Amino acid sequence: EPEVTQTPSHQVTQMGQEVILRCVPISNHLYFYWYRQILGQKVEFLVSFYNNEISEKSEIFDDQFSVERPDGSNFTLKIRSTKLEDSAMYFCASKPRYEQYFGPGTRLTVT
Amino acid sequence: QQQVKQSPQSLIVQKGGISIINCAYENTAFDYFPWYQQFPGKGPALLIAIRPDVSEKKEGRFTISFNKSAKQFSLHIMDSQPGDSATYFCAAQLETSGSRLTFGEGTQLTVNP
Numbered sequence: 410e411p412e413v414t415q416t417p418s419h420q421v422t423q424m425g426q427e428v429i430l431r432c433v434p435i436s437n438h439l440y441f442y443w444y445r446q447i448l449g450q451k452v453e454f455l456v457s458f459y460n461n462e463i464s465e466k467s468e469i470f471d472d473q474f475s476v477e478r479p480d481g482s483n484f485t486l487k488i489r490s491t492k493l494e495d496s497a498m499y500f501c502a503s504k505p506r507y508e509q510y511f512g513p514g515t516r517l518t519v520t
Numbered sequence: 521q522q523q524v525k526q527s528p529q530s531l532i533v534q535k536g537g538i539s540i541i542n543c544a545y546e547n548t549a550f551d552y553f554p555w556y557q558q559f560p561g562k563g564p565a566l567l568i569a570i571r572p573d574v575s576e577k578k579e580g581r582f583t584i585s586f587n588k589s590a591k592q593f594s595l596h597i598m599d600s601q602p603g604d605s606a607t608y609f610c611a612a613q614l615e616t617s618g619s620r621l622t623f624g625e626g627t628q629l630t631v632n633p
Binding site: 451453457464465508509512513 | 556561562566569618619621622626
């Protein structure tokens with residue numbers, strides 16, 4: 410069964426550094442998403458992407474964040490200058506129409 | 521208005537019992553209501569989902585009950601098993617097909633053997 414994959418599984422970075430989180434959505438899915446989950450809290454929406462552009466973003470998704478679909482398969486989330494509060498699990502999701510399928514996540518630890 | 525409220529925060533059930541988790545929403549434009557199951561260190565996995573044109577959907581031991589007038593929906597897990605121990609999130613999505621999921625706060629379910 411096709412699944413969303415994410416790399417790396419765990420990323421440790423120093424405050425102020427740039428990180429790129431990578432996702433390979435399920436092929437033939439049209440919509441792509443990034444969510445984050447701070448430890449013990451609910452899943453929060455960051456951004457959605459459709460037809461090679463951002464379709465919606467939350468108030469969390471400020472100028473420090475960007476997304477890209479550099480080729481036909483990868484979908485990336487970049488954080489330009491990480492802060493301590495960016496420490497969280499970051500989930501990529503994709504969907505054909507309604508059902509969103511989530512990847513296993515990347516645990517980002519900012520020290 | 522975008523919020524989804526979920527209760528209880530935690531739930532302990534004996535093996536074979538029924539687990540019930542409730543959610544309420546405010547935005548009547550939501551038209552898709554999935555439940556996700558999440559094990560520690562893993563991503564949310566779609567469990568079951570419902571559209572507001574039906575009042576109930578059953579898949580195996582999992583049932584969603586939907587009350588459109590009350591703007592509430594619930595997940596029932598029949599014959600709960602220790603392997604069901606996980607965190608469950610309800611969610612809601614607007615009619616626009618590309619729109620985000622809005623998640624509830626989550627319920628940590630423990631099924632004792």
